[in-house]
Amino acid sequence: MPYHYTRELFSEEHEIFRASYRHFLETEADAHVDEWLKAGRVPQSFFTKAGEMGFLAVGVPEEYGGPGGDFLCRVIIAEELGYSVAGASIAPLVIGDGVSEILFHNGSEEQRHKWMPPMAKGEVRMGFAITEPDSGSDVASIRTSAVRDGDEYIINGAKTYIGNAAFADAFIVACKTQPELGMKGISMIIVEADRPGFVRGRKLEKMGSHLSGTGEIAFQDVRVPVSNLVGTEGAGMKVVMTGLNMDRITWPSIAHAASQRAFDETVTFTRNRRSFGQAIIDFQNTRFKLAEMKTELAVGRAFLDDLIRDYLKTGKLDTIRCAMAKIWLPEMEGRIIDQCVQFHGGAGYMDEYPVSRLYTAARLHRIFAGTAEIMRLMVGRSI
Ligand SMILES: Cc1cc2nc3c(=O)[nH]c(=O)nc-3n(C[C@H](O)[C@H](O)[C@H](O)COP(=O)(O)OP(=O)(O)OC[C@H]3O[C@@H](n4cnc5c(N)ncnc54)[C@H](O)[C@@H]3O)c2cc1C
Known part of the structure; x- marks a missing residue:
């Protein structure tokens, strides 16, 4: 992702890592994504190559078979994925950072050694399943139950809108172990997809x-x-x-990078496209709107970089400021990409132009990983 301002957060090694991941995405993902879209899936060979190059589960330490990348490497992965053309179609599938983070911080040694090395190699994919047909934001009302029977749990229930549902080898599943305790009765349990009684339901058709x-x-x-x-x-x-x-942090970073991509695409498009005898970019309306976008991008960048600096200093992510980022950056992305589509005219509605794909992908960012309204509830409670 080209910077339009100075960023001092990253070392020379980080920039080398960034350049190599960008090259990987351009040659191994952007160049093939149209074929994948026709086939309806990303081939295993992509995950194998990504794993070999250390681009999967990048924060997993070397002792658990991961590439041992630091926090900034993870930020780079999100930014480059967000900026790439393929990212609009594959980002939720390949980012996988949340699951490896959960296992690393909470898993037993046995679980870490069992799941993290094959995840980092791209041999195994895991999903994360909370949402149910009758319960999304209201997590306390989930009904999937796990009842203890000797050394086993017996699990019953259904989950929906689960990323990777069609392909994952195992899922970390939110279950009620003590239903009478509401939120405090929820436990996370790994369920392998080859266990008797596990059912893969419909693969859902989506807008992006x-x-x-x-x-x-x-x-x-x-x-x-x-x-x-x-x-x-x-x-x-x-x-x-x-x-x-x-x-x-990841999704606001992706939202920012995708907005930057849409902006860059739009500057090029409006320079080349002419109407009424002049380039579209030379209408004052275009310049004003692009100036607003450039300003929003700089404001968003400053807030995100401040969050990143905070983490580097304290080793912790501030829940409320992360929620603020999850509100603002995807909403900024919505404003910017909508305007970028408009500046492309009819071309903006055509899938062969990146802004069209970025537009439908962006709509998701205000909904999953906590809706904008739930983020507002969290921030509101902190006041
Ligand atoms: C493409 C995609 C991928 C997903 N991947 C996963 C996944 O991998 N794993 C997983 O577990 N889930 C996943 N989800 C589910 C996602 O997290 C939920 O859709 C989201 O949490 C919202 O839940 P819901 O759809 O039930 O909406 P609801 O909770 O029913 O909300 C509907 C609307 O009401 C608003 N609302 C709800 N409660 C309040 C309130 N208290 N105050 C004000 N407004 C409120 C919401 O913000 C929303 O606008 C995915 C969803 C999508 C679309």
């Missing part, structure tokens, strides 16, 4: 992000060993938050 394999899964008396519990019983929401805070 077409390659993320979003769909339904269900559990009919699925038995898993108690050792599949992630963290402790009843601590499900604490476990989830370790991944969600990271997601709330």
Whole structure:
């Protein structure tokens, strides 16, 4: 992603990492994404190559088979994915940072050694399943149950809108272990997709992000060993938050990078496209709107970089400021990309132009990983 301002956060090694990931995305993803869209999936060879080059589960330490990248490497992955053409179709599928974060911070040694090395190599994919047909934002009302029976849990229930549902090998599933305790009765349990009683439901057709394999899964008396519990019983929401805070840096970063891409595409397009004898960019309306976008991009960049600096200083992600980023950056993205589509005219509605794909992908960013309204509730409570 080209910078339009000085960023001193990143070292020379980070910039080398950025350039190599960008090159990887251009040659291995952007160049093939149209074929993948026709086939309806990303081939295994992409994950194998990404794993070999250390671009998957990038924060997983080397002792657990990961590339051992630092926080800034993870930010770079999000930014470059957001800026790439393919990112609009594949980002939720390949980012996988939330799941590896959850396992790393809460998983047992056995779980870390079992799942993290193959995830980092691209051999195994995991999904993360909270949402149910009757419960999304209101997580406390989930109904999927896990009842203890000796050394096993018996799991029953259904989940929907789950990323990677169509392809993942295992899921970290939010279950009620003590239904009477509401939020405090939720536990996170790993369920492998090859267990008897695990059902892959429909793959859902969506407005964008077409390659993320979003769909339904269900559990009919699925038995898993108690050792599949992630963290402790009843601590499900604490476990989830370790991944969600990271997601709330990742998705705002992707939103910013996608907006920057749309802006750059639009500057080029409006320079080349002529109407009434002049380039579109030379209408005052275009210049004014582009000036507003450039300003919003700079404001968003400053806030995100401040959050990143905070993390580098304290080693912690501030939940409220992450929620603020998750409100503002995807909403900024909505404003910017909508205007970029407008400046492309009819071309902006055509999938062969990146702004069209960026537009539909962007709509998701205000909805998942905590809706903009739930983020407002969190920020509001902090006042
Ligand atoms: C493409 C895609 C991928 C997804 N991937 C996953 C995944 O991998 N795993 C997973 O578990 N989930 C996933 N989700 C689900 C997503 O997290 C939920 O859709 C989201 O949390 C909202 O839940 P809901 O759809 O049930 O909406 P609801 O919770 O029913 O909300 C509907 C509307 O009401 C608003 N609302 C709800 N409560 C309040 C309130 N208290 N105050 C004000 N407004 C409120 C919401 O903000 C929203 O605007 C995905 C969704 C999509 C679209």
